[in-house]
Amino acid sequence: MARDSKSKEHRKKGGLGRGIEALFEDEPQIDTTEEVQDLSLDEIRPNPYQPRKNFDNKSLKELADSIKENGVFQPIIVRKSINGYEIIAGERRCRASKLAKKKTIPAIIRNFDESQMMEVAVLENLQREDLTPLEEAQAYEMLQKNLGLTQEEVSKRMGKSRPYIANYLRLLTLPSKTKRLLQHGELSMGQARTLLGLKDKDKIDEVAKRVVKQGMPVRKVEALVAQINSKKPRKKTVRKSAFIRASESQLANKFGLNVNISESKKGKGHLSIDFASTDELNRILDILGVDLDD
Known part of the structure; x- marks a missing residue:
């Protein structure tokens, strides 16, 4: 079944309640003239919170061919790390540039904390519908665990209903x-x-x-x-040993009644004798030598 045969629910998930900018309402507005720098691709590492695990090789090759001809039109966004830079948004462009044998890539450097890195990584992919249902579920789980959020809080941050988030998280089971x-x-x-x-x-x-x-x-x-x-589950038939079957037969002949013997794996057992009336019970007791008047 082709991947584009996903359920309508998954295809129609555009229109997130909050854009990426809305996550940082307390931050001053970014100047549209912010500096774009050419950074060495060797210094750039993937976003550790990137939810997308698989990148389509064919479309990546097509993007690489375009970059060879025209370069990268939209700069990637990174943050400074201890050793180089980490991608906030634009990992696909970065991969394609390496494939195109480029040495540098245009980038904008921003100061994001771990929480912001995580949310942007998820939102960027969700807005482009790049994630598989399983990757989306794993992304919501990551937000829950790493940021200590409830399902309700994740749903508010992602602009989704709580049942929507819950349905995706169930896929992880x-x-x-x-x-x-x-x-x-x-x-x-x-x-x-x-x-x-x-x-x-x-x-x-x-x-x-x-x-x-x-x-x-x-x-x-x-x-x-x-x-x-x-469907009702079939009852397992326990095969009785020859000794048990012989014992049942002899007791049935002795009492003239149906006798059943069952044994457990631990060596314990159960003996039952069917009777239809008080007279039959008294007859069983007489055969066993049990006198209730004593």
Whole structure:
């Protein structure tokens, strides 16, 4: 299933409630004439909070070819670090410039703290819809853990509803094989969310593989999950030893009633004798030599 077959929910996530500038309302407005410097690409490192893990090689090559011909039109944004610079925004341009064998890249240096670095990295990618559903989920989790935010606080900062954030975070509970299908675009956001509805979580990988193989739309996945959930689990048949079966037979003959013997792995067991009336119970007691009048 192609990656551009993502669920409508994932495709229509533009229009964030807050722009990048809104994150820094307390900062003075940036002068549009701020200085652009040519920095050595060897001094620039990726944003440690970059949520995007995969970069499309084909589009990266196309950008590199354009940079060879025309250069970089839009400067990247970096911050000074202990050893060189860290990218705040523009990692794709930086990668393409290296691919184009460039030595330097135009950049603007800004003073951002860790929190701002993290939020910009997430917002920049979300606004361009560059992230896979799994990468987006991991980005929200990173904001939660590293900044100590609640889901409600993440939703406010990202301009999303709390259920929207919660639905993405639930994807992180998927088993590893299903996560890989989601990451590579073989499984859509809608399909993955539906699979989370399986009562038996051990079946998710197996069903996900079937969904991808058959190219099931979300509605069919929903029907399949409902069908699987409605099935009653089969009772496991425990094979009894020859000794237990012989003992049951002899006792059944002795009492003339149905006898069942079960044993556990720890060596303990259970013996039951079925009777239909008080008279049958008294007969069992007589055979066993039990006198209740004593």
